[in-house]
Amino acid sequence: AGAAARGSLPLPFLLLLLLPASTAEPELRFRPPAEAPVRLFTEPELARYDGHQEGQPIYLAVKGVVFDVTSGKEFYGKGAPYNALVGKDSTRGVAKMSLDPADLTHDTTGLTEEELKSLDDIFNNVYKAKYPIVGYTSRRILNEDGSPNLDFKPEDQPHFSIKDEF
Numbered sequence: 658a659g660a661a662a663r664g665s666l667p668l669p670f671l672l673l674l675l676l677p678a679s680t681a682e683p684e685l686r687f688r689p690p691a692e693a694p695v696r697l698f699t700e701p702e703l704a705r706y707d708g709h710q711e712g713q714p715i716y717l718a719v720k721g722v723v724f725d726v727t728s729g730k731e732f733y734g735k736g737a738p739y740n741a742l743v744g745k746d747s748t749r750g751v752a753k754m755s756l757d758p759a760d761l762t763h764d765t766t767g768l769t770e771e772e773l774k775s776l777d778d779i780f781n782n783v784y785k786a787k788y789p790i791v792g793y794t795s796r797r798i799l800n801e802d803g804s805p806n807l808d809f810k811p812e813d814q815p816h817f818s819i820k821d822e823f
Contacts, residue, residue: 696792698723700745703794707744708734714791718746719780721763721796724788746794752776763796
């Protein structure tokens, strides 16, 4: 309701605008340079890239993948309509097309099949097609105590595939 009160576009409408014009294979216009390091972000580290500090990149994580959305500053920067999504893993919010603070989490528990399909579509056709990957959230490969999760296999994670990310 807050975004609508400010006269901004509703999230579903904006995401449609961000989709490529063609339904063919999306053209990946942005690729990080080969020498760009891929980082592992803890929640406090990712929170530093929330668009509130001038000159700092703006990062958004979806499905544990951290994207540099700085080129979309008008959508994600300080005071922008979707600033609530950045500086964290907002997977659930993206799936539900919600800016509710309770939905701005990595947790996909209880999402409907339709929400999971929407999440995959937006992940592939908006974020992966439009923004460079700069890293991953530590939650993807670490235990809660920070130790390596020796059982982590990306292919076993629910609703997640990394085969096309590199």
